[in-house]
Amino acid sequence: MTRPTVAQAEAWRPEALRELAAGWDAAADTVRANASTAGSPPEWRGRTADAASVRMHALVDDADAVAGTLGAAAAAARAGCDRIAEARADLLARVAEANALGFVVADDGSVASHAAVPAVALSEEIGAALDRLGEADADAARDIDAAADIAGQIAAMTPAQRAQLIHDEPFVVGNTNGVPWDMRFAANRVNIAQAIRDERGTDPDALRRIGFYLDLLREVDDPAGSGQRIDRQILAFDPARSTLVELNGDVDTARSVAVLVPGMNTTVEGSAANTETARRFVTATHGEVAAITYLGGPFPHGPNVIAALAEAADPHYALEMAPRLAAFSVDVDRTVDATGRQVAVTYVGHSYGGSILGTAEALGMTADRTLYVAAAGAGVGVDDPGDWHNRNPHVLRFSMTAPGDVIELVQGLPGGPHGADPDEMPGVIRLATGHYDDGRPMAGPRAHTDVIDRQDSDSWRTILAVITGDREHIQVAG
Numbered sequence: 001m002t003r004p005t006v007a008q009a010e011a012w013r014p015e016a017l018r019e020l021a022a023g024w025d026a027a028a029d030t031v032r033a034n035a036s037t038a039g040s041p042p043e044w045r046g047r048t049a050d051a052a053s054v055r056m057h058a059l060v061d062d063a064d065a066v067a068g069t070l071g072a073a074a075a076a077a078r079a080g081c082d083r084i085a086e087a088r089a090d091l092l093a094r095v096a097e098a099n100a101l102g103f104v105v106a107d108d109g110s111v112a113s114h115a116a117v118p119a120v121a122l123s124e125e126i127g128a129a130l131d132r133l134g135e136a137d138a139d140a141a142r143d144i145d146a147a148a149d150i151a152g153q154i155a156a157m158t159p160a161q162r163a164q165l166i167h168d169e170p171f172v173v174g175n176t177n178g179v180p181w182d183m184r185f186a187a188n189r190v191n192i193a194q195a196i197r198d199e200r201g202t203d204p205d206a207l208r209r210i211g212f213y214l215d216l217l218r219e220v221d222d223p224a225g226s227g228q229r230i231d232r233q234i235l236a237f238d239p240a241r242s243t244l245v246e247l248n249g250d251v252d253t254a255r256s257v258a259v260l261v262p263g264m265n266t267t268v269e270g271s272a273a274n275t276e277t278a279r280r281f282v283t284a285t286h287g288e289v290a291a292i293t294y295l296g297g298p299f300p301h302g303p304n305v306i307a308a309l310a311e312a313a314d315p316h317y318a319l320e321m322a323p324r325l326a327a328f329s330v331d332v333d334r335t336v337d338a339t340g341r342q343v344a345v346t347y348v349g350h351s352y353g354g355s356i357l358g359t360a361e362a363l364g365m366t367a368d369r370t371l372y373v374a375a376a377g378a379g380v381g382v383d384d385p386g387d388w389h390n391r392n393p394h395v396l397r398f399s400m401t402a403p404g405d406v407i408e409l410v411q412g413l414p415g416g417p418h419g420a421d422p423d424e425m426p427g428v429i430r431l432a433t434g435h436y437d438d439g440r441p442m443a444g445p446r447a448h449t450d451v452i453d454r455q456d457s458d459s460w461r462t463i464l465a466v467i468t469g470d471r472e473h474i475q476v477a478g
Contacts, residue, residue: 003134005107006126007381008362009091011315016323017081017140024074027172070172073144080140087136091129098122107383141364150178151334166190175236177331181247188234192216195239209239212269223248223279224287235292242298244268245328246275249282249290251335256344258291258467259332261325263351263376264312266299273453280455281464289467292332296324300352312352313410315359315380315417322359322380329365344368346467349375350452351407355418358382366391371466372399374407374448377418378425385427387419398466398474399423400431400459402447430477431466434458 004012095105103111103119109126111119154162166173166187173179174187196213199206216237219229236245251257258281262274271293278291297320300311329347336343346369349357354375361370362379367390372378382388388397399422401407412421422428433442437456451459458475465473 003109003127003130004137005381005383005387006091006095006105006109006130007107007383008387009088009130009133011319011381012084012088013319014081014085014088016320017077017084021074021077021081024070024077027169027176028070028074030169030172070150076140076144080136080144083136084133084140087129087133091126091133094122094126094129098126108386150176151180154179154183170194171238174234175238175243177327178334181233181235181251181335184235185231185233188237189217189231191237192234195237209269212272215272223282224250225283226287236296239268242268242295244271244293244295246278246293247290248275248278248292249287251290251343252339253287254290254343255288255341256285256290256346256468257332257336258289259294259329259345259347260291261294261347261349261353261356262299263353263374264300265302266295267301268295271295277453280460281467284455284464285468289464294325294328296328296356297321312376313417315355317352318355318359318380318418321356322363325356325360326363326365329360329367333366344469346371348373348452348463348467351448352376354422355379358388358419358422361388361390364389364391367395368392369396369398369466369469371463372397372422372428373452373463374401374405375399375418375422376407376410377412377416378420378422380417380419382419384420385425397422397425397428398431399425399428400433400451400462402433402442402444402451402459404444405448405451406445407448429474431462432458432475432477434462434475 098105098111098119103113103122105111105126109123109130111122111126113119154165157165162183166183167190170187170190174184174191176184179187192213196210199210199213216232216234218232220232222228222230233247234245235247236243238244258278260274260278262271266274274293274295278293281289281291298317300314300317302311325347329345332345336345345367347357347360347365347367348371349355350373354372355377357370357372358375358377358379359382360379361367362382370390379387401411401423410416410418412424423430433447433451435441435458436450436454442451442454442457442459447459450457452463454460461473462475465471465475
């Protein structure tokens, strides 16, 4: 159990667990309803009817098992929500009481004495309340993990049963952690095709969306350089929730995996540039890197730079997406471990994505390496390294911001919405941005995106070296 900080407790939204539970319950109801329909007895008799009946009963049993898993996970999430909310309310009430008495409560729960009045008892009470909140959080995570053994349920299915599940429930299969990735790829092709059929309008926005969805279904050149045309590998697809997660490369053969979390103004339909960024890492290593683009919800955006920056000051985007990224990191670990090889996973958070990444680390994601590139901050409520709770105790953390990047104006602002400046955090390795290959320094406003997009630069090669673990070519800031 890791004790949270007061700032983290203030930022937590336990009700998000209840929202997640509602989604799982709805998915379970859908699975059961479709299974019930599929399991209706045939209206004819004979060997074919008997065989069909046996087959349908087997499928219904499998669907019931999956629905039961979703229902159990939902129940665990609701119970966890209630316990965390109760512990959080108790803590915040004690903090408010101390503040009302004129005491100053530090982020670790300690209370400074004043006017010769000892505060030892208050410190102990608030510390105990923080411990209870940490215990509630840890218990909820264990209960949900135990209930949501979706991977185990699916592993027991036959190939035919898996195919039927994809056919019956493509949305659930395509967007659920724990489902084998090949099944998610197949299910999301169905989901994308359905999204095309659902577009009714002929206005420019509808036509643009249809064109983008069609691109998701088209074959592309293998970024690993095999010379073959391959299907795109979509791990999650839910335009209604601004969600698109795509794997570029092959985890089964890659030596390293990168998960790229982009920044403000990123949208599903406008994510092609992010995909190209990911593919460059795959291509440059001839497939030794597999790269995932992670759009796990809406990003701050605006019609112009000023409006977008104002929107980016709102931390709720990070607070909403970070739990999903933390959960996804568990699925990445499971998939990588299944290869039977040591494959390091690096999470790269760029701009606002840095705040999302840092908040996910505070919530207990797991990573071998994290890299904060021109990051808005170290995460909501993250003021020092002790606020990060990565499940990997040996995680290596890096940061990189080019001189003159406008992001420097908001990094580490006292009381800022995105936490401390990761470039200044103890234990974080600060990286040099170096130069473009034509000799110009990687600096100024354009460097905000060039630092990760321009392959002809020291910064890009250093990012790649972090992903691959090539310490010889990692350029540390002086």
